[in-house]
Amino acid sequence: MKMHNFCAGPSILPREVVEQTAQAVLDFNGTGLSILEISHRSKDFQAVLDEAVALFKEILNIPEGYSVLFLGGGASMQFCMVPYNFLQKKAAYTDTGVWAKKAYKEAKLFGEVEVVASSADANYTYIPKNFTVPEDVDYFHFTTNNTIHGTEVRFDPEVNVPMVADMSSDIFTRPIDFSKYICVYGGAQKNLAPSGVTFAIVRNDALNKVDRTIPLMLNYQTHVDGGSMFNTPPVLPIYSAMLTLRWIKANGGVEEMARRAKERADLLYGEIDRNKLFRGTCHVEDRSYMNICFVLNDEYKELEAEFIEFAKARGIVNIKGHRSVGGFRASCYNAMPLESVQALVDCMKEFENLH
Numbered sequence: 091m092k093m094h095n096f097c098a099g100p101s102i103l104p105r106e107v108v109e110q111t112a113q114a115v116l117d118f119n120g121t122g123l124s125i126l127e128i129s130h131r132s133k134d135f136q137a138v139l140d141e142a143v144a145l146f147k148e149i150l151n152i153p154e155g156y157s158v159l160f161l162g163g164g165a166s167m168q169f170c171m172v173p174y175n176f177l178q179k180k181a182a183y184t185d186t187g188v189w190a191k192k193a194y195k196e197a198k199l200f201g202e203v204e205v206v207a208s209s210a211d212a213n214y215t216y217i218p219k220n221f222t223v224p225e226d227v228d229y230f231h232f233t234t235n236n237t238i239h240g241t242e243v244r245f246d247p248e249v250n251v252p253m254v255a256d257m258s259s260d261i262f263t264r265p266i267d268f269s270k271y272i273c274v275y276g277g278a279q280k281n282l283a284p285s286g287v288t289f290a291i292v293r294n295d296a297l298n299k300v301d302r303t304i305p306l307m308l309n310y311q312t313h314v315d316g317g318s319m320f321n322t323p324p325v326l327p328i329y330s331a332m333l334t335l336r337w338i339k340a341n342g343g344v345e346e347m348a349r350r351a352k353e354r355a356d357l358l359y360g361e362i363d364r365n366k367l368f369r370g371t372c373h374v375e376d377r378s379y380m381n382i383c384f385v386l387n388d389e390y391k392e393l394e395a396e397f398i399e400f401a402k403a404r405g406i407v408n409i410k411g412h413r414s415v416g417g418f419r420a421s422c423y424n425a426m427p428l429e430s431v432q433a434l435v436d437c438m439k440e441f442e443n444l445h
């Protein structure tokens with residue numbers, strides 16, 4: 091049976107990326123060696139890292155003066171690296187979900203944190219608007235896509251201070267104006283690669299501005315100087331990331347990724363809004379293109395487990411919502427084919443006919 095995997099993360103990758111990764115595990119570049127067994131400092135792997143960095147810059151149109159780093163520790167490690175490296179006195183954060191909250195809690199260990207807006211009052215079902223960011227902060231941090239709750243900021247906000255963004259779950263799904271950011275980071279396992287690698291794009295001249303001493307491994311400068319090779323980087327996930335970047339480029343870049351994301355989201359939200367059994371959980375204007383959250387209407391609430399089984403019988407898996415939201419979440423990252431979204435929509439229609 092054809093499987094349609096809507097997992098929120100680690101999530102699906104383009105089929106050819108999975109196949110080429112599997113091939114490299116058996117025989118990397120015709121060397122007769124597995125990519126698992128070679129030195130990260132070998133010529134062959136250095137070429138992979140260089141290509142991954144170059145493609146990052148090309149596809150996202152990253153200006154001169156920024157470094158693309160591949161690190162360990164996940165996006166969660168960035169929650170502390172960001173304030174360690176950039177927070178001298180005070181930073182502004184928005185509180186738009188579980189991840190955003192973890193980020194500002196960590197920042198509080200390093201200085202004053204002003205939470206300028208929060209949607210916690212409505213279980214993070216919307217993106218706060220009309221807030222002001224004080225001008226005396228070192229940076230403004232926000233989460234572009236709230237993976238758990240299903241809201242998204244699909245633009246680069248206008249503020250008068252440098253920005254930092256957690257783009258774990260929507261990097262490479264739209265063009266970004268990097269000149270507004272000193273740091274953009276994310277775990278790779280949502281939209282780029284298997285888990286194990288974290289990307290951080292840092293503006294070089296924003297580094298070394300804080301007074302504190304930063305441990306070597308947590309200092310971005312160490313990894314800029316070491317070209318992401320200060321210590322052993324996650325070799326296999328970087329290889330897969332490079333393959334995904336090739337795939338994005340060959341498939342029309344971020345403009346085309348944005349078009350496909352909207353097409354998938356329009357199809358699924360359209361059905362959620364039409365179908366008498368279901369409703370969306372977030373404010374319409376803030377709905378994520380990546381993580382589409384919905385629930386059964388109250389009078390059909392008891393059908394939740396049945397719908398999950400019904401979908402599973404049709405090859406549609408991993409649609410259970412996060413425990414803090416309930417209901418369903420269909421994650422539709424770049425690699426998600428429209429046919430899989432159509433399969434879910436057809437399944438929802440079929441289920442409606444039964445009830």
Ligand SMILES: *Cc1c(COP(=O)(O)O)cnc(C)c1O
Pocket residue numbers: 099163164165166167189233235236237238256257258259276277278280
């Ligand atoms: C998944 C996720 C994280 C956590 O990433 P880890 O790599 O597991 O630390 C952080 N932020 C967002 C927006 C996420 O989706």
